Amino acid sequence: TGICCCPLHSNFFTYETTKSVVVKSWTIGVINRAVQLLIISYFIGWVFLHEKAYQIRDTSIESSVVTKVKGFGNYSNRIMDTADYVTPPQGTSVFVIITKLIVTENQVQGFCPEVLIEMMVIVVFSSAGILTGRCVHFNATFRTCQIQGWCPAEMDNVDVPVMLEAENFTLFIKNSIRFPLFLCFLHRGNLLPNITAEDIQKCHFHPLKQPFCPILRLGDIVKFAGQNFTSLARTGGIIGIKIGWVCDLDHSWDHCIPSYSFSRLDSVSEKSKVSSGYNFRYAKYYKQENGTEFRTLMKAYGIRFDVLVYGNVSEAGKTCTSWSTGPLKSSGGGIHI
8 A cells, every 4th residue: 555645745835924913902912012122132232332232342462561670779788779689680571679688698508507496385306408307406405316418507587677669669560461363453552643752751650640650659558459568568468450451443543541450369368377478488599709609699589560451452353554553653753760
């Protein structure tokens, strides 16, 4: 017996339409129009006007940062300049201002007792080398383990002063950025076109009075981050200087300007009882006339500054010729910092 395909064919070649029902009711009509108005308002007000979903966005910012610190401090009867208290010296986006130093001089390779540190009522031994297994006299009262290493061993629990002049040091920041998606819009920088050499020499950054000045006082940076400079200089810490570039190219390209914000980045370390603050060690090496090597070991406490640049640029497909494509230049000629 054959299988009839007529029902299948007849169902395939058919046309269906929904039945429309008109309800004449003021209540239902108002609700219907209100829902439609709400949907239209959401797309126009939120999606298009607020979020600007029609725009092309680029968050992959390319940035370079150059920094330079100026100021002189008086520390342990020595005048300190930038070569003494700034590390690393290359003027990068991450650098440290040294505010306190514990110095151990004339260390040579040899054997010596490890250091005894009294913490409240607890006696702690701080090893600064390889233990030899021998017990030797630390002083007339205590015996400690002998170490092999740089001797005499470092005593880092001594009380030393803080270089408070660092609060008035100044920081110059030069930041250049570009967004690779908008290749026709060349570089932008925090040295705005209308700034002059005289402005650079006189201005100091303030978020309200002088928000575009690239000269920042270190004490102000710490204050804007909600910290006390004296306490931070004593224990050390990490401060973030954030430069934000949030640009909407539907407006004039001149409106693409930087904004600054400040915060402490090591807030967890600040509250830690185990390892609070920020410090590091480095040494300077010398040789005696007989060829014996010796060194000066320094445990440095300081404020580390991290310059962080972020950005977001958007536009609705305008052509490159709509905007200025020339590099930014200072109208005041050369600027010497």
